[in-house]
Each structure stands twice: as C-alpha cells, then as structure tokens.
Amino acid sequence: xxxxxxxxxxxxxxxxxxxxxxxxxxxxxxxxxxxxxxxxxxxxxxxxxxxxxxxxxxxxxxxxxxxxxxxxxxxxxxxxxxxxxxxxxxxxxxxxxxxxxxxxxxxxxxxxxxxxxxxxxxxxxxxxxxxxxxxxxxxxxxxxxxxxxxxxxxxxxxxxxxxxxxxxxxxxxxxxxxxxxxxxxxxxxxxxxxxxxxxxxxxxxxxxxxxxxxxxxxxxxxxxxxxxxxxxxxxxxxxxxxxxxxxxxxxxxxxxx
Numbered sequence: 279x280x281x282x283x284x285x286x287x288x289x290x291x292x293x294x295x296x297x298x299x300x301x302x303x304x305x306x307x308x309x310x311x312x313x314x315x316x317x318x319x320x321x322x323x324x325x326x327x328x329x330x331x332x333x334x335x336x337x338x339x340x341x342x343x344x345x346x347x348x349x350x351x352x353x354x355x356x357x358x359x360x361x362x363x364x365x366x367x368x369x370x371x372x373x374x375x376x377x378x379x380x381x382x383x384x385x386x387x388x389x390x391x392x393x394x395x396x397x398x399x400x401x402x403x404x405x406x407x408x409x410x411x412x413x414x415x416x417x418x419x420x421x422x423x424x425x426x427x428x429x430x431x432x433x434x435x436x437x438x439x440x441x442x443x444x445x446x447x448x449x450x451x452x453x454x455x456x457x458x459x460x461x462x463x464x465x466x467x468x469x470x471x472x473x474x475x476x477x478x479x480x481x482x483x484x485x486x487x488x489x490x491x492x493x494x495x496x497x498x499x500x501x502x503x504x505x506x507x508x509x510x511x512x513x514x515x516x517x518x519x520x521x522x523x524x525x526x527x528x529x530x531x532x533x534x535x
Contacts, residue, residue, distance in 0.1 A: 306335040306458050309495030316485055316498045319357050320460070324477060327465030331497075334460055336482075340511035341459040342446035343373055343430040346397040347480045347506040353382055354392045356470055356483065357501035366488055366500055367436040370395070370407055372426055376449050379434060380424040382409050383502070390471035395507065396421075397429060405429050430510045433457065435486045435500055443486070454492040458485045459509065472503065481505045 308315065308331070320328040329335075358366075365385040372378040382393050396408040405426045433445040435456065443456035450456055462481035467473050477483075481503060488499040 306332055306497075307495065308332070308497065309493075311494035311496040313494075313496055313498075316458075316496060316501075319498055319501070320483070323356065323467055323470045323472075324465050325468045327463055327477075329460040329463065329483070331458075331460075331485075336459040336461065336509060337511075338447060338455050341457065341509050342432060342444075342448075343510040344433065344445070344504070344507055345430050345510050346395060347508055349397060351395040351397075351507035352392065352505040353395060353507070354471060354503050354505075355383060355387060355389050355500070356472070356503055357498050358389060365438040368486075368500060368502060369434055369436070370409070370424070370431045371434045371444065372424065373430055373432055373446070374427050376432070376434075376444060376446075378424060379436075380407060380409055380422060383411070387411070395504075399429075400425065407431055433484060433504075435488060437488050440488065440490045443488070445484075452491050454487075454490075456487050456492060458497050459483070460485070477503075478505065480508055482507065482509070 315331070317328070317331040320331060353368075355368075367381055367385060368383040369379050369381040371380075382395070383391055391411065393409055393411040396410075398406050398408070400406055405428065406423055407426055408421045408423045410421045432449075434442050436442045441451060443450050445457050445459075447453070447455045460483040462477040462479050462483075464479055465477050467475050467477060484502050484504060485497040486500040486502075487493055487495060487497045
C-alpha cells in the first residue's frame with residue numbers, strides 16, 4: 279500500500295511539474311504607433327537571439343499567476359517609453375484580492391532599477407511575499423511585505439490617467455490584455471542595464487501597454503524583466519488535487535507507522 283501511494287504521489291507531482299513547465303506560446307498583436315517596435319527593442323537588447331514579439335509570447339491566461347523559482351527572485355526595468363513614465367507603478371497583487379498590492383517600482387524609478395522579490399511560507403499557514411528595492415535611495419530602505427493565501431501572485435501596472443492593469447486580463451476594466459510575457463532562452467544581453475548577463479530559462483520579460491483599450495498596442499510603455507520568477511498556468515483545482523495526494527501519502531505513512 280505504501281509503495282502504491284508513493285508511486286501515485288510521485289507521478290502526480292511529476293505531472294504538475296511537467297504541465298507547469300510547458301508554457302504555450304501565442305500570437306500577440308501589435309498596432310502601428312509610429313514609435314520603434316517592441317521587436318526592435320528586444321533585438322537591441324538580445325540581438326538575433328531575441329524572442330519573436332509576435333509568436334513567442336506566453337499564451338494569454340497562462341501569464342496571469344506567477345511564483346518565484348525557489349525562495350528568491352528579482353525584477354529590473356529594461357525599457358520605459360511611456361509619456362506616463364513619471365507616474366506609472368509596477369508591483370505584485372494578491373490573486374484572491376487584487377486590491378491588496380505590494381509596490382516594486384514607482385514613478386521615480388528609472389531604467390536599471392532593481393528589486394529583490396522573496397517568497398516564504400508562514401508557520402501559521404499562507405505565504406509572505408517581500409520586496410526590497412536595491413538601488414534607489416529615494417525609496418524606503420528595507421523590506422516591504424504582504425501575506426498571501428497561496429504561493430502565487432499577479433503583477434500589475436498602475437497609471438494615474440487610466441487606472442490599474444493586471445496580468446490577469448479578466449480583471450482589466452477594458453477587457454484588454456495589457457501585458458505580454460516572453461520566456462528566456464539562455465542568450466546574453468548585448469546592451470541595456472543587464473548587458474553581459476544571461477536571459478535565463480527561468481526569466482521572463484514583461485511588456486506592458488498603459489493606455490485604455492490597449493491604446494496604440496506598442497507594449498513598451500513599461501518593460502521589466504523578472505528573474506527566477508515563472509508563470510503558474512495550472513487551474514487551482516489541479517494544485518489542490520496534487521496537494522491532496524501528498525497529504526494522503528502523509529496520512530498513509532502515519533497509519534503504517
């Protein structure tokens with residue numbers, strides 16, 4: 279009996295990991311803003327190894343929820359071409375209550391700003407996500423925190439003129455997708471604030487549009503990279519199923535002991 283439960287738990291865990299690792303790619307659409315395209319910007323950063331802005335973005339719906347790979351991740355601003363750059367803010371929101379938010383970058387932050395994101399379980403249950411901006415002396419020194427029910431969270435972009443946009447498209451008042459995500463390939467950054475560093479396989483570029491209705495659809499009003507942070511595309515029910523199997527294995531061990 280113990281062997282069977284262990285095998286079932288192992289298979290379920292592998293299935294969850296396998297599904298989580300398979301990020302589907304979609305066709306992302308762009309407008310003609312008259313500005314340099316997102317593809318041009320990505321190519322400037324990564325050369326010929328840059329992701330294809332149209333065909334390499336993570337499928338909509340698979341980029342709504344995120345978690346850190348291990349205990350710690352990071353974020354850095356790569357591009358900010360918005361007229362609202364001085365007032366836009368970027369941060370993390372609670373999937374269970376999007377009004378609960380934790381700021382990562384504010385309007386006074388510029389390209390090359392960097393922050394550490396830390397995720398840790400709480401003894402009483404739930405999780406705590408913490409953020410500390412490293413290189414901006416104008417922001418508070420030290421960590422800021424928010425508690426979460428699970429280890430997953432979303433990203434948001436706040437604007438003064440147009441409200442707040444979320445990685446979960448269903449939360450956006452205009453119903454538009456305001457964030458495109460692109461996974462790393464292991465290529466080296468050739469320019470920009472991360473020049474010489476690697477765009478790792480567990481890193482993602484998040485490209486935002488900050489105008490209502492997706493505006494001119496150039497998706498480079500705010501572009502950040504999150505490192506050692508990955509999408510969690512699975513439905514909650516699948517995670518609960520896997521957790522239940524792991525719990526069942528624990529019960530079986532206690533019974534047999």
